[in-house]
Amino acid sequence: MKIKVFELREDERAAYDRVVGELPAGCEVAWSADTLTSATLDMLDGAEGVVIVNKSPLDADMLRELHDRGVRYVATRSIGFNHIDIDAAKGLGIHVCNTTYPPYGVAEFAVMLMLMALRNYKPAMWRQQVNDYSLAGLRGRELRTLTVGVMGTGRIGRAVIDYLRGFGCKILAYDPFPSEELAARGDVAYVGLDELYAQSDLVTVHIPLMESTRGIIDREAIAKMRDGVVLVNVSRGELMDVDALVEGIESEKIGALAMDVFPEEDGIYHVSRTHDILANRNMAYLRQFPNVILTQHIAFYTDIDVDSMVEQGIRGVVAMTTGDCATEL
Template sequence: MRWEVPVMNIKVFELRDDELKAFERVAASLPEGCEVSWSPACLTRETIDSLDGAEGIVIVNKSPLDAEMLELLHERGVRYIATRSIGYNHIDVASAKRLGIHVCNTTYPPYGVAEFAVMLMLMALRKYKPAMWRQQVNDYSLAGLQGRELRTLSVGVMGTGRIGRAVIEYLSGFGCKILAYDPYPNAEFAERHGVTYVDLDELYGASDLITVHVPLMDATRGIIGADAIAKMRDGVVLVNVSRGELMDTDALIEGVESEKIGALAMDVFAEEDGIYHVNRTHDILVNRNMAYLRQFPNVILTQHIAFYTDIDVDSMVEQGVRGVVDMAAGECATEL
């Protein structure tokens, strides 16, 4: 597929080895004269000279763009920025707009993340972590490993966007009762999948398991805090594959210690930048809450990999490069 767009120079930063195949495919489909190059490095003040005259750039979250950095990019002629991620908190979008820089994020099919969320539910309910630990020392006893069956539970889904709806579609096959909260309920979807929309307080009080699929914004930051947890059922299971900052970590620790929270499974963590997606084998990690939560037998922490499937990686690379091209052509569906 070839697009009718202005000829331009695009630079892709933070490109990983697993993204190269998709990058090469997309690069080959660009209009004649449209140049695209890549670098494994992050875009920082130290590497900004490597822009090589690019008008459009594609980054991920290890290249934070604050107001000052955006000013520097603007001075060097950058007019289009795409992030290969759904989240875009690492970009000062307001400052970009003020400078006349167009910004877009990317999307990908919701099913990989939705499958991962359901996997975490099952791992938490069947006490995967202590069972695996015991095998390492040849302890095959049963005591303490009795699980629960998902089909017998009430599951609360916070947020029924693309990923939340995909989770519900998968959960429908387990036979569990499904409650949902969203500021904009989808009545047709709810009827089709047997979902009951309720307010947050009712969802907290009536759910055995709660899975979080809301975007991170000022109104949702810390939405799962002490007050919310106090309204939940004793022994509630919490799952988060969205953003770590949606949960108050201190409140989570208190909930686990008091056994109000029966199990916790998170693919994301507050202040994970600089830790997740990096080999820190020989480093001292400065995130005490992460280290403390990880040691509980009923807490599962994975390293922000729910998105990491062949389909999703391919989609993010394509949409990242194509997002720059589409913004230049004035037809980008994900422009912020």
């Protein structure tokens, strides 16, 4: 079987070489740093399986082209899979899987953003650059005294909850499919979404992007939240209505905002755009507020997670051929 890995970064090469060296006989794997587009289809070179990331969107037309060239298996080296038209893939008989990786790196990053937002680290850091060591405006809040609402209690949400337990804060959780194990522990209270909004000093988002969740944090949701609420998002930018976020920051309804993701981030995050004009006005506008932290989609970027995504992406293709892939969609 021939497999082609697209979008392979230099930092993924060691994991790629290790995994390829461990594959069963008969697996031929090649790689490219390019994205998979209609312009790079000739790079497939007869591959039956492809491995991508989210910079290679696969809509119905692209999937049809892949099918016509003999591709039957697609793995994405990401948890999110909204860049792939799953229904179209199934209609064409193309198997698709995503990858999972240990949740702890993203969960740690989420907690880090909470602490940075609560302790006003961004303006403190700015001031140091001009030797301003004054205290005015930098007084923070202690996480242990707050109520934190966790939206989504999948693997990452549960890891966040485990870390938050150590701070001693009150934890509320929302999930349309509650975890019986988590609910039985007694230190987390599952509540409805409106109650989570109303009772939480800080809301952290850990839900997948689907049509039903797109823009879930909108004007109506923010209006239900406490004045001065802190919002944290390390999941997908499109879960939030950015115009509503801007209004919330300007009106001071939102006390602080920390996002590792952003709508229309493709083509900006993960590449150098130092000398370019960026056509994302909301990103540029939000970034200038002292109580807004925007990081460049790096919550996943740890040694363990990168290695895991490469391994599961390649092995996922092989596993799908035998019907033994635990993450097939």
